[in-house]
Amino acid sequence: MPDFTGKSVLVLGGSRGIGAGIVRRFASEGANVTFTYAGSQAAAEALAAETGATAVITDSADRDAVIERVKDSGPLDVLVVNSGIAVFGDALEQDPDAIDRLFAINIHAPYHASVEAARQMPEGGRIIVIGSVNGDRMPNPGMASYALSKSALQGMARGLARDFGPRGITINIVQPGPIDTDANPADGPMKELMHGFMAIKRHGTSEEVAGMVSWLAGPEASFVTGAMHTIDGGFGA
Numbered sequence: 260m261p262d263f264t265g266k267s268v269l270v271l272g273g274s275r276g277i278g279a280g281i282v283r284r285f286a287s288e289g290a291n292v293t294f295t296y297a298g299s300q301a302a303a304e305a306l307a308a309e310t311g312a313t314a315v316i317t318d319s320a321d322r323d324a325v326i327e328r329v330k331d332s333g334p335l336d337v338l339v340v341n342s343g344i345a346v347f348g349d350a351l352e353q354d355p356d357a358i359d360r361l362f363a364i365n366i367h368a369p370y371h372a373s374v375e376a377a378r379q380m381p382e383g384g385r386i387i388v389i390g391s392v393n394g395d396r397m398p399n400p401g402m403a404s405y406a407l408s409k410s411a412l413q414g415m416a417r418g419l420a421r422d423f424g425p426r427g428i429t430i431n432i433v434q435p436g437p438i439d440t441d442a443n444p445a446d447g448p449m450k451e452l453m454h455g456f457m458a459i460k461r462h463g464t465s466e467e468v469a470g471m472v473s474w475l476a477g478p479e480a481s482f483v484t485g486a487m488h489t490i491d492g493g494f495g496a
């Protein structure tokens with residue numbers, strides 16, 4: 260396990276699910292962790308009390324609030340952008356405002372947060388964004404906006420890796436498949452369909468994703484940048 264003692268880590272969207280797993284992991288590895296939340300104040304306060312991390316409210320749909328939060332965090336050793344939403348349904352019936360809000364949270368926030376973090380990041384800084392295997396494969400109807408948003412992160416990582424590489428800052432995308440969270444419960448109605456696509460026929464855990472994030476943030480990943488790291492039980496194999 261890497262030692263992040265004294266390292267400053269900011270997780271956008273850390274109150275529940277995969278984000279909470281990432282907060283727990285970095286806190287257990289000694290980092291000074293701050294995480295944001297939007298709607299889940301009680302869960303955020305409980306996680307802060309459990310881990311010693313600091314919880315702050317910041318809506319990832321609010322571009323300027325995201326930029327301010329990152330700026331106010333000072334020089335970060337690690338930025339993780341985990342906040343993300345899905346809007347399911349017939350593309351012909353969906354509310355354009357709901358789709359644009361998804362793009363704001365899933366695309367605009369990761370971009371602006373990454374750029375703002377890089378302004379103050381020291382050499383060796385790490386940016387990790389949670390994408391999805393749906394950035395590569397979209398086997399279901401009704402999720403085009405989500406797939407688009409996760410594919411967009413791939414181009415972002417490739418481009419910003421070029422911008423930040425000369426300063427020793429890496430940026431990588433972690434692309435989970437089905438992970439057991441409130442957004443995608445292991446016993447949910449889509450279980451059989453999703454497991455049918457997979458080589459390992461179960462949902463993954465937030466801890467499994469957090470392990471990959473921790474490795475990417477640690478010293479062994481110093482030569483890894485501009486890359487997508489899929490952790491999906493073979494969903495896209």
Ligand code: NDP
Pocket residue numbers: 271272273274275276277278279295296297298299300317318319320341342343344364389390391392434435436437438439440441442443
């Ligand atoms: P959950 O819905 O379980 O949790 C989402 C987290 O993001 C919560 O902490 C939530 O905070 C936060 N969040 C959502 N919207 C905002 C916002 N506007 N501002 C700030 N924080 C926000 O989702 P998961 O843990 O399942 O997903 C986390 C990430 O992983 C997402 O990017 C998702 O796309 C991705 N992913 C998930 C997969 C899965 O199967 N679970 C598969 C592939 C990718 P709060 O409740 O406080 O608003």
